[in-house]
Amino acid sequence: MRWRSVRSAIAAAALVLSGLIATAGAEEKSRLDIVLERGKLIVVTMSTVPPFAFTDDKGQLVGFDIDIVRLLAQALFKDPNRVEFVIVTAEGRWPAIESGRADLGVGGTTVYPDRAIRVAFTRPFIDSGISILVSKKSGIKSLSDLNQEKYTVANLNNPQMAERAKRFFPKAKVLTFDTPSAQFLAVRSGRAHALQIDTPTADYFAAQSKDEFEVLPQMLTASQNNAIYLKPGDFKWWLWLDTAVAEMRTGSWYPQYSDVYRKWFGKNPPPQKFYLQQ
Amino acid sequence: MRLTSWFATYGPSYLNGLVGTALTALGASIGAILWGCGLLLVRLAGRRWGSGVVDAYVQVFRNTPVLLPIYLIYFGFPLVGLSWPAVVCGGLALVLQNGAYVSEILRGSFKAIERVQFDAARSLGLSPWNTFRKIVLPQVLVYSLPALGNQVILVLKDTSLLSAIAVTELTMQAKLLTEQTGAAYEAFLVVALLYLALVFGAELAFRTAHRALHWSR
Numbered sequence: 001m002r003w004r005s006v007r008s009a010i011a012a013a014a015l016v017l018s019g020l021i022a023t024a025g026a027e028e029k030s031r032l033d034i035v036l037e038r039g040k041l042i043v044v045t046m047s048t049v050p051p052f053a054f055t056d057d058k059g060q061l062v063g064f065d066i067d068i069v070r071l072l073a074q075a076l077f078k079d080p081n082r083v084e085f086v087i088v089t090a091e092g093r094w095p096a097i098e099s100g101r102a103d104l105g106v107g108g109t110t111v112y113p114d115r116a117i118r119v120a121f122t123r124p125f126i127d128s129g130i131s132i133l134v135s136k137k138s139g140i141k142s143l144s145d146l147n148q149e150k151y152t153v154a155n156l157n158n159p160q161m162a163e164r165a166k167r168f169f170p171k172a173k174v175l176t177f178d179t180p181s182a183q184f185l186a187v188r189s190g191r192a193h194a195l196q197i198d199t200p201t202a203d204y205f206a207a208q209s210k211d212e213f214e215v216l217p218q219m220l221t222a223s224q225n226n227a228i229y230l231k232p233g234d235f236k237w238w239l240w241l242d243t244a245v246a247e248m249r250t251g252s253w254y255p256q257y258s259d260v261y262r263k264w265f266g267k268n269p270p271p272q273k274f275y276l277q278q
Numbered sequence: 279m280r281l282t283s284w285f286a287t288y289g290p291s292y293l294n295g296l297v298g299t300a301l302t303a304l305g306a307s308i309g310a311i312l313w314g315c316g317l318l319l320v321r322l323a324g325r326r327w328g329s330g331v332v333d334a335y336v337q338v339f340r341n342t343p344v345l346l347p348i349y350l351i352y353f354g355f356p357l358v359g360l361s362w363p364a365v366v367c368g369g370l371a372l373v374l375q376n377g378a379y380v381s382e383i384l385r386g387s388f389k390a391i392e393r394v395q396f397d398a399a400r401s402l403g404l405s406p407w408n409t410f411r412k413i414v415l416p417q418v419l420v421y422s423l424p425a426l427g428n429q430v431i432l433v434l435k436d437t438s439l440l441s442a443i444a445v446t447e448l449t450m451q452a453k454l455l456t457e458q459t460g461a462a463y464e465a466f467l468v469v470a471l472l473y474l475a476l477v478f479g480a481e482l483a484f485r486t487a488h489r490a491l492h493w494s495r
Contacts, residue, residue, distance in 0.1 A: 091453045095462035118460030157450070158457040175364070175444040178453055182442065190356040 031230075031237035035103055040082040043069050044102035047087045048181040050204045051264045052108035052226070061085055064200075064264040065106040065226075068125055071256055072244055089178045090157060094118060097231050104230045104241060108180075108198050111225040112160060120232035122242040124225030125249065126261075127270065129199040130164065132216040133184075133206055138193035143218050146194060147171050154183040154192040161196060164220050187213070196220060200265065284464040288455055295451030296472055302369055302447060303434040303476070309373035310433060311426065314380025318418075319410065321385065332381065339378040345439050347371035352443040368440035376433050383429065387421035388414065420491045427484030431477050438473075448472055 035041060045053045045065065053063040070080035086102050093109065096102045097119055110128065111121045132153075134140040140151065147169040155161040155176045165174050175192055177183045184205050186192040197205075199219065206213045228241055248257035254272050261269040317335070320328045339347075352367040362370075391414065399409045419426075441450035448469050455465040 091456040091462065094456060094460040098460075098462070114458075115460055154444075157453050159454070176450070176454070177444055178442065185353050186444075189353040190361065191353065 028234075031103055031234050032240050033236075035076065035237075039077060040084055041069065041073055041076065041104070042084045042086060042102045044086045044088055044093055044096040044105040045069075045107040046090065046093070046179070047107075048089075048179040049108040049198070049201055050180075051200055052198070053106065054181075061087070063107075064126065064260060065108065067260040067263070068228075068248070068257075069104075069106055071248065071253065071260065072241070074256075075244055075253075091178065093229070097229060100231060103237075104228050106228055108201065109226055109229055110160070110198070111227050114159075115229075118232075119229040120238055121225075121227040121229050122238065122245045123249075124227045125245045126226050128224045128226045129222050130196055130220040130224060131199040131202040132194050132196050132218075132220065133187065133202040133213055134194040134216060135187050135190075135213055136211065140194060140216070143168055143216065143220075146216075149173070151194065152192045154186040154195040156180060156183060156197065164196060168220055198224070198226070281464060281467065284461070285468060288459075288465075288468075291455065292448065292451055292468060292472060294446055295448040295469075296476075298365075298445065298447040298450075299434070299437050299473075300476060302365060302372075302437045302440065302445065303430070303480075306369045306372040306376065306437070307430045307433045309369065310376035310380050310429070313373050313377030314384055315415070317377060317381035318384045318388065321381070322388075322410065322414070323406075336378045336382060339375045340382075342375075344371060344375045344436055345442065347374055348439055348443060364443045364445045365440070368437075368443055368445050372433055372436055376429055376436075379429055379432075380426065383422050383425045384418050386425075387418045390421055391417055420488075423484060423488045423491065427481060427488075430480055430484070434476055434480060435473065 045061070047053060047055050047061055049063070051063055052065040053061065056062045066085075069083055073082045074080045076082075086096055088096055093105050093107070097105055105119075108128070111124060115121075132143065132146065134146075138151065140146050146153065149171050151169070152173040152175060153165060153169060155165060155174050157176050157178050162174070162176075165172070175186060177186065180197055180201055183192075183195040183197065187195050195202075199215070202215045206215045228245065230238060230241065232238075244253075247253045249269070250272050258269055261267075317332050320332050348368050348371040351371050352364060355362060355367065395413055396409065399413055404412070437445075437447055438449040440447055441453060444450075452465045452469040456462045459465070
């Protein structure tokens with residue numbers, strides 16, 4: 001009798017163990033399937049980067065990047081409103097993705113090779129650049145004017161900003177903030193004479209008050225890529241997002257993409273294909 | 279990345295932040311205690327409008343989040359021509375708020391002093407200022423020491439809010455490192471440990487002081 005109970009115990013243990021091995025070996029479910037089952041997207045974004053992602057006068061989260069996400073929701077669920085936004089500051093973007101709290105992130109986020117070690121990027125959904133916005137009172141007319149000890153520039157807290165500050169205006173003082181709106185507030189209140197930020201954002205800020213601010217014609221970087229970021233390692237999910245972006249910029253969803261582009265930038269996006277006349 | 283190798287690589291870049299946090303907290307704590315004593319003095323002067331003003335002041339600062347005065351002073355003062363450095367603006371905001379708390383703490387301890395001491399002081403011919411300096415202050419500070427220690431710890435933790443106005447301190451350092459590497463957990467975990475060490479140090483100092491003063495009494 002005793003022997004039999006030992007044998008059945010071993011059998012039970014083997015059963016449990018094989019079950020464990022089977023689950024461990026099973027392929028992890030793709031985010032794409034999870035999203036489709038859930039019936040809505042969870043998206044991490046900043047809310048202080050006009051015109052990409054910001055809150056309007058009514059307190060609604062709006063912007064170019066927000067509308068791009070709504071196009072994704074339209075493709076997934078045939079309903080642009082099935083999105084839940086998680087709002088963070090600049091450095092809060094990465095843990096929100098790493099922890100799996102959000103399916104993807106947008107919000108004026110630039111692709112950098114060192115960032116791509118931690119997060120995966122799709123192909124860019126908009127070309128950006130980095131410009132300098134100055135207060136007219138400061139009398140700064142060019143990049144070389146800016147490179148003087150008497151001037152202060154407001155940066156965002158990423159290392160690319162610090163690197164550009166060292167390269168283009170090493171003599172100027174630098175202040176570091178965690179949101180673009182705080183940078184703008186610094187220039188507005190006279191804390192800083194200038195700020196560096198994505199060109200569309202600089203243009204948007206300058207348009208707030210044309211008598212007080214202007215954007216220098218010379219850019220720090222003429223081309224940067226802003227893209228959707230997500231947790232790396234989920235090929236199916238990445239592929240869907242990348243395909244969606246490709247279709248927006250160069251394929252079947254170009255008209256919808258163009259509408260959104262014109263809404264926020266007042267001009268047509270770059271042509272679908274370089275050999276096509278628009 | 280393992281926490282140890284993280285610390286080996288990025289440890290030195292926390293140093294600036296650590297010094298910034300420690301000095302800001304020290305300055306703001308001393309300022310808050312002095313300012314709290316000042317507010318108490320106004321109350322003790324016995325003028326009704328004086329206590330009224332202090333009461334109103336305490337209500338306003340106790341009932342608003344400290345981030346508000348930080349922003350108001352840093353971004354607002356330049357509009358009236360006062361462009362003080364960020365650390366001064368932030369420190370001032372911390373002093374203004376925590377001074378309100380300190381004055382309340384001191385007032386509580388003040389009530390523990392027996393009335394006969396004031397009668398004795400008057401019969402010795404001590405002036406109000408000398409009564410305050412030689413009789414009230416030494417006793418009030420000793421009674422309040424544990425509570426003041428708590429307040430200093432709160433100041434120390436509140437310095438993290440100054441990262442919002444470009445002050446180089448620990449939280450700012452963690453934000454910079456997160457943006458540089460994308461490794462949020464490591465960056466903030468190390469900062470949490472450093473805050474813990476600072477708070478522990480402050481606690482130890484206050485406990486030692488409290489014991490020493492009680493002994494001498």
